[in-house]
């Protein structure tokens with residue numbers, strides 16, 4: 001299987017290059033790398049971690065290969081990397097001292113849970129787990145506000161839950177595991193109000209999958225409202241999950257203490273190759289545009305095919321779909337794994353749900369084939 005996928009990817013990349021879509025042909029070594037994901041050699045299709053299945057951009061690939069000869073050096077001794085943070089800040093429309101770099105945004109979320117542990121955390125349920133799980137682990141009281149029946153953040157209820165004992169509010173928009181969004185206008189109004197009482201952290205891991213006007217970042221608020229901070233990652237549209245590049249953006253008065261908390265690790269925490277890839281990826285918007293288009297096509301296909309099986313997935317704005325399992329008997333994820341599909345399922349407030357990441361069209365076709373043969377409603 002692996003070699004046939006290799007071939008297909010090779011053809012795909014070659015034809016995209018021919019179409020002038022900005023792809024350069026990967027080298028043979030990189031072609032191999034595209035399919036060596038967990039279990040792929042055993043025929044397993046990994047739809048569990050919301051990764052970008054198309055791999056890092058050709059520009060990033062080339063830059064990483066070019067940097068291999070410098071990996072005996074610390075990052076601060078490599079001249080081109082000295083400008084990475086500045087370039088990222090420019091890309092985000094802020095200044096360099098408003099950005100804290102972390103090895104993946106998960107690390108940033110853990111840091112926030114620890115740094116703002118003086119009071120309660122208010123967040124949604126369900127939501128992305130790292131920040132609330134870290135908060136619980138260190139003894140912070142976590143107030144979890146259920147999503148609306150449409151699986152959207154209930155902003156009025158969250159606002160009501162914030163009081164003088166709240167230190168931190170965490171919202172993931174677009175939301176994980178549901179794939180829903182709140183409008184920028186509603187989120188802005190919420191952030192401004194909530195930040196009068198607590199620090200508000202908006203996790204924008206999936207924002208690049210959105211179209212305008214929904215893709216407006218809350219970064220625009222940080223200068224006027226120092227209690228608002230934004231978390232971002234290169235793991236999703238940039239396809240760099242294994243390279244671990246994340247960041248926090250905020251007012252200098254927020255970033256400086258976080259940086260001081262993080263100081264010793266921040267100096268060395270991101271590898272030379274990761275920074276190199278991220279720096280090059282910022283200059284490769286064609287790659288992100290094509291990933292986004294392909295994701296939309298595969299997501300629409302999957303959503304419609306699930307509907308034919310009478311499964312109403314939550315309309316998603318991201319690279320994953322969340323769908324109800326109704327009275328499905330047994331453990332859905334375990335059953336799917338037996339069929340070589342790796343995805344997530346869980347029970348939320350007494351209801352069974354599954355989350356499937358959007359892979360390539362071929363992977364989603366195989367997923368649907370397995371669903372057609374095995375779905376027990």
Ligand SMILES: Cc1ncc(COP(=O)(O)O)c(C=O)c1O
Pocket residue numbers: 049050103104105106107128172176203205206232233234235241244245246
């Ligand atoms: C909402 C959200 N935030 C943050 C992350 C962490 O990403 P990373 O640590 O790879 O940057 C994820 C990963 O899936 C996520 O879904």
